[in-house]
Amino acid sequence: MATEGSINGKVRVGVVGVGIGRLHLEGYRKHPDAEIVAIADVNEDRARATAKEFGISQVYTDYEKMLQEAHLDALSVCTPNSLHAPVAIAAFQAGCSVICEKPIATSAAEGEKMVRAARDAGKIFMMGFNNRFRGDTQVLKKFIEEGALGNVYYAKTGWLRRRGIPGMGGWFTTRAMSGGGPLIDLGVHVLDLALYLMGNPKPVSAYGSTYAEFGPKMPGGENYDVEDLASGLIKFENGATVLVEASWASNIAQETSYTTLMGSLGGADLSPLRLYTEMNGEQVDIQPQHPNINGHEAEIKHFVDCVRDGKQPLATGEHGLDVIKILDAIYESAQTGKMAAIS
């Protein structure tokens, strides 16, 4: 896709925020049709060191200036969560397609504005749901699409850490910047996986609980105002139910991440991938082979392909919006003690 400023017909990409943004840069570096043009980070030292490592000549501390000057086709939004909406909206308005790290935003209201801005600009809006691109996820998705599980009516999904609060005292543990704790950080990944595998049914209500038994008591936890464990039960228009749980700290044996699907004809576990069904009247467990795919790299490859070819991505802004609507509802329910409706 050639644009003003493009000299070789490649997709001109930029990255805002070079924490996880480095993985985006690795992905772009490997794509023959991507050209890394510019990066922006308010931490100038970090930005300059990253630019040197990746051989990037245009380095900014102000992402708006970068959007004005760098003539980008596509942008990775890899900032703290509260900046996803302003950065992505500015990018759409500057004529860029966007891949946004998870979660889409800190609230559904912000997410809606982002989806609208992408539509108004006619640009591609992809969510950075890297786990969808893993080999085991893709193989299971194919089994499900071919009917191996029948009607998937129930799923349990979670990511629980025994101890692992990220960036204590920084943006992760400050609600105004993160939107929440492990539910919006880790739960978002596994919830999206369950929704994706179930064909993205429409959520209608959620019930949830949150706890902060560790964070506020730990060194540096004086301003800790997010949960360290959350649990939610979500109901869908098609009658399906999903149970989600996430923790940064909990008294369990060890860190665990799981997604279990139950369908009318079969069930499945991800990580490790297993299918459970019946054959010849016997219960059988199936262990499919699957390629080992780096989800982050595959996600970036897919994004560049979509921008180059003008195709809809596998993980859209609308999918990100569905997830944040559910998270909003779980947080609301945890506050009120009542079921929260999702519209």
Ligand SMILES: NC(=O)c1ccc[n+]([C@@H]2O[C@H](COP(=O)([O-])OP(=O)(O)OC[C@H]3O[C@@H](n4cnc5c(N)ncnc54)[C@H](O)[C@@H]3O)[C@@H](O)[C@H]2O)c1
């Ligand atoms: N998909 C995944 O596996 C994954 C993993 C980690 C983080 N994430 C997501 O990526 C995002 C960033 O997380 P992280 O772990 O890289 O955080 P981080 O704090 O390590 O990095 C964020 C970077 O953004 C920069 N930044 C802050 N404000 C900025 C601004 N106004 N303009 C430009 N840069 C700014 C910071 O200086 C920092 O370098 C979050 O949304 C997080 O949820 C996703």
